[in-house]
Amino acid sequence: MIEDKNILLIAPDFFDYWKIIKNHMENYKNTVDVILSIESENLGLRLVERYGNKKIKEYFENKYYIKRANSFNKNFDYILVIKGDTLNDSVLQELKNNFPKCQFIMYQWDPIEQFPSALNIIKYFDRVFTFEKEDAEKYGWSYRPLFFENVLCKEKTQKDIDLVYICTMKYNRIKLYKKIVEYAEKNELKLFSYIYVDKLTYLKRRWLQHDMLYSKIDKDSVHFKPLNQAEVNMIYDRTKIIVDYTNPQQNGLSIRTIESIGHKCKLITNNNNIINNNILEHENIYIYDENNFEITDDFINSKYKEVDKQVYDFYSVDGWLSSIFDNINSEWKK
Incomplete structure (x- = not known):
């Protein structure tokens, strides 16, 4: 450097x-x-x-x-x-x-x-x-x-959160959010979710445009201030599995994917291209179907497999x- x-x-x-x-x-x-x-x-x-x-x-x-x-x-x-x-x-x-x-x-x-x-x-x-x-x-x-920010990754933190889903308030991401909530409740999994939207956008879309996406979601689930990096990192340190949504137009690996390496979390994603990248042990990855969000019990219960230190340092x-x-x-x- x-x-x-x-x-x-x-x-x-x-x-x-x-x-x-x-x-x-x-x-x-x-x-x-x-x-x-x-x-x-x-x-x-x-x-x-x-x-x-x-x-x-x-x-x-x-x-x-x-x-x-x-x-x-x-x-x-x-x-x-x-x-x-x-x-x-x-x-x-x-x-x-x-x-x-x-x-x-x-x-x-x-x-x-x-x-x-x-x-x-x-x-x-x-x-x-x-x-x-x-x-x-x-x-x-x-x-x-x-x-990922390696300085803020605390390896010895107890992982007491089963699933984490952090997203902005966009249609496909909110559709997925509702499925994750339903899945976590059905399987008695501890879920941390955080939906961020700009306040001006929220007020305009909900009250002026009467957007159904904004009207139907519980307002208590919506936040007008994004989590800062320290907050995100503290949550990931406690997390077993990060849920990632990748825009279908995107093939590159999302920041959530890379952060899962730093915080030693398993990853659930809709990005099939991750299989073509040698960054994660395949045992740590599960590719979900957006239309039928289900995760196998074997993956939920499996332990995180450590990645090579050279891979960790590189990312x-x-x-x-x-x-x-x-x-x-x-x-x-x-």
């Missing part, structure tokens, strides 16, 4: 993952400055990104990103961009002009099929990584799955950073 460098991190404000990346880069004596994606700044800019036309969005994006990058008043050795869907040509060209000796690195943690705007800006980057193997093969990028955030900055071992192979 690189040391004693000036790094600018541009990332979404998504469940504090940017803080994990920043903290671990600083552990190696790097100076790290952060610009959160423009929609994270305030409600006004969020509305501009959601509803503004291209000209208006580019105006505010240029003003926001360039002003912040220049405010640090330093020469950066690296600029690491996570996702980058709100960066336009003008912003990146200005950054290139202002920091001509800087290496530009982009990491995609969403499929290109869902966020194709990344294809418009890859020409500005020296290295591009993605968590999607198919995107890596198609566009000639480096394949690198996500990471830690330090292993991820080594791949990103040193461009080594991007894909774990047994």
Whole structure:
């Protein structure tokens, strides 16, 4: 891992993952400055990104990103961009002009099929990584799955929660939530669930649009504040099995999948592509049918099978950073 460098991190404000990346880069004596994606700044800019036309969005994006990058008043050795869907040509060209000796690195943690705007800006980057193997093969990028925060994983915690399901409030995820609740009650399993939705979205969808998804679910099951990383990690430490829902458009391994390694939990997922990745012992994986959510008693009652230490270290955030900055071992192979 690189040391004693000036790094600018541009990332979404998504469940504090940017803080994990920043903290671990600083552990190696790097100076790290952060610009959160423009929609994270305030409600006004969020509305501009959601509803503004291209000209208006580019105006505010240029003003926001360039002003912040220049405010640090330093020469950066690296600029690491996570996702980058709100960066336009003008912003990146200005950054290139202002920091001509800087290496530009982009990491995609969403499929290109869902966020194709990344294809418009890859020409500005020296290295591009993605968590999607198919995107890596198609566009000639480096394949690198996500990471878990190893510092917060407490191995000796008693695992007293049978199933955990944490999700945002979207139709297929809520359909699955109802099936999990029913399954846990029927089989007398202890379930921890947490459904997050933005309060403004909830009020609009429930009371103005009368969305059936929002109207039918018990409001006490819905939370307007996401769990922070410390809270999620404490829950996973106590968990035997994590339930993962992967969007059908996504082939890459979800963050929940990788976190199951760090917290030594078994995993229940709908992502069939996990079989093609050598990251988990197959005894720890169960692929469920969304239409008929059932889990065998053998899997529920089986013990977690330890993964190889090299695999564990590789999928830690330090292993991820080594791949990103040193461009080594991007894909774990047994």
